[in-house]
Amino acid sequence: MQLIRLIAVPFMLCANPALACGIALNTSGILAPSADFTRMGSSEPGGVAATFTVSNTLFGGDFRVTVDPPVLNSAPPAGFNTGTAQYFVSYTGIGLLSFVSQGYTAGSSHFDVPGLLGALAVVMTLHNRITNSSGLASGTYQTKTVITCS
Amino acid sequence: MQLKALLLAAAIVGLAGAAHAQSLSPMRLTGPTPSDIKAFRLTVGNPYKTRMTFLIMPMDAQFRVAIADAIVTAPEIRLAPGASRPVIVKFRIDPALKERTIGVCVLPKDLEGPVLPRVCGTYTGRIGRSGG
DSSP states (O other), X not given: OHHHHHHHHHXXXXXXXXXXXXXXXXXXXXXXXXXXXXXXXTTSTTOBOEEEEEEEOSSSOOEEXXXXXXXXXXXXXXXXXXXXXXXXXXXXXXXXXXXXXEEEESSOEEEEEOGGGTTOEEXXXXXXXXXXXXXXXXXXXXXXXXXXXX | OHHHHHHHXXXXXXXXXXXXXXXXXXXXXXXXXXXXXXXXXXXXXXXXSSOEEEEEEEEOTTSSSBOSSEEESOSEEEEOTTOEEEEEEEEEOOTTTOEEEEEEEEEETTOOSSEEEEEEEEEEEEEOSSOO
């Protein structure tokens, strides 16, 4: 009984239920223009979605993943009217996060990751879209989306 | 038309197949301090297969703005795959308010690509007689 107690105490001291989450970028996406050149996105024909992994490294606590709308990560091509441009993001989960399905939004959105995710990792699919009623100028567009686990 | 389409296509390249991530533990903590300074010991980890450099940034509690009046012992650390390292975050609390919550975000340095992953936590210090 005493021995069991002595062994149990150090074990309990080590079992700190600290919560940790991870966000991992797996694959980059590709943006492609729409036929009328007013929209560019990874869900247009020729585009490819980005994927990232959400993981909860320990059991016992939920955390929140917040996805901000994308911003241009580099100077836009000459002739691109930034005043009429809008930026959207959408994402979906699979498996344990199959309940996550966010349509295109220009605002921040979030979803909660349950603690039961444990040491598993779930892949999410992410789309970016740029729209511009003035049309798109020829050139390279690069977007960046901030994803925060908190 | 083909050329225009090609010119318009944005190639976001360079990271396919590479996993870039970080972890922060604990992600929420509250503690007392006998003075108007509170410090927390946090652990930053790299649970993935690539050696990476991370930035540890004190932020406001909503993770929107970096705050200048908080100090991190190691604001930039390079971690081997699977490695973790403790950092100390220290900030001042207005004695009139007796409590302050800050955010701390861990993000990869020099990460090119369409996604900037951040892991952020909130840490609250309370001015009180016990603890530190």
